[in-house]
Amino acid sequence: MEKFNVQPGTKVAPDRFHITVMEEGPYLVYGQPPLKQQFMLPNREGEIWYYKAGKEYATQDEPTALCRCGASKTKPYCDGSHVHTDWDPSLTASEEPLLDEAESFGGPEVALTDNREYCAFARFCDAKGQVWNLVEEEGERARDLTIREADRCPAGRLSAWLDASHPHEPHFEPSLGLLEDPQRGCSGALWVRGGIPIQREDGFVYEIRNRVTLCRCGQSSNKPYCDGTHASMGFRDGLPGKPEPDGEEW
Template identity: 55%
Template sequence: DWNPEETSDKRPLLEDAELFEGPAMVLADNEKYCAFARFCDAYGRIWNIVQTAKTQDEIDLVKHEAGHCPAGRLVVWDKKTKKVFEPSFDPSIGIIEDPGIKVSGPIWVKGGIRVESADGSSYEIRNRVTLCRCGQSSNKPFCDGTHASMHFRDNLPLEAGKEEW
């Protein structure tokens, strides 16, 4: 059952983020925005990698994993220059499906598209966010990964030629 009640506050993501500091980079993580896409674990747990990353390859890996977080939960910046790494996205909207665990995920909003509250005010404009589709997030309109634990399926047809889950 879809619950339309907005439960997210309008505080900037970084205000409530936990920081993980390494020799070259700082990682901010605001777990309440987790979309449970698991891209942050593709090559190892980013929270561990950032704390030891020194070489350019290790730094690039941290940037890659943080930048592939569809919800923008993970933000990384250079410790010396304070420059935030953020991938460049054209404005676009898509749907995340997770065939690995057979669930339908959130709406992926990229490129700084403004998300407006029911009262007409804006949430923080960010380069990447995920919006709840299952109706059960405790951080609506944003996804918090609840779709995975409730095994949400939208029952929309998959791409032509693709097998059923």
């Protein structure tokens, strides 16, 4: 059996699950993972703080083709628009493990790693004074906030470490999310959770990670991963659904 890179803290999904990134086309999803909208919502202070699920979309076709050019009129599914739209499908992301190029931040209670190349502009890291400041503080509150904010980074750009070999990772079943950002009035990445392998059409398998965000707007400079460009361009997928904030607070 071929050996793949697996990020520490990741449980690889069962064999039936995987995603193939077509060289000039969509994401082909295998294994029928559940696919739901995931709204990123603020607390009463206006800080992005929690997720709330929205509408579920079918993944019963094998494979299910999901749009990655941003132009499909049947989002989240591919309708062939990638053939005619003006976009660059080039897969330019590093083939190296995420942690190899990550910065490390040590603290008295917990450590933090950060690879900015994978930022999906979710902004969970900004709450309560920013995670890079929190990690340097002493006390249970700072530790818990550091872990909470790192865990909610959908891209896995951030990881909290309780010791040198075991990152704190949230548990996810193999599943997909369509990130929605009502605060910015835009739609975000395809959120891949639970150790689902992602491979190119040529067979290369990217590092398998518990949390990954894939570009849906077609304009990322780090494809297949999201780099937050959807926010600056105001990408909207046009999908219905707008759950009201719950006022969840710390």
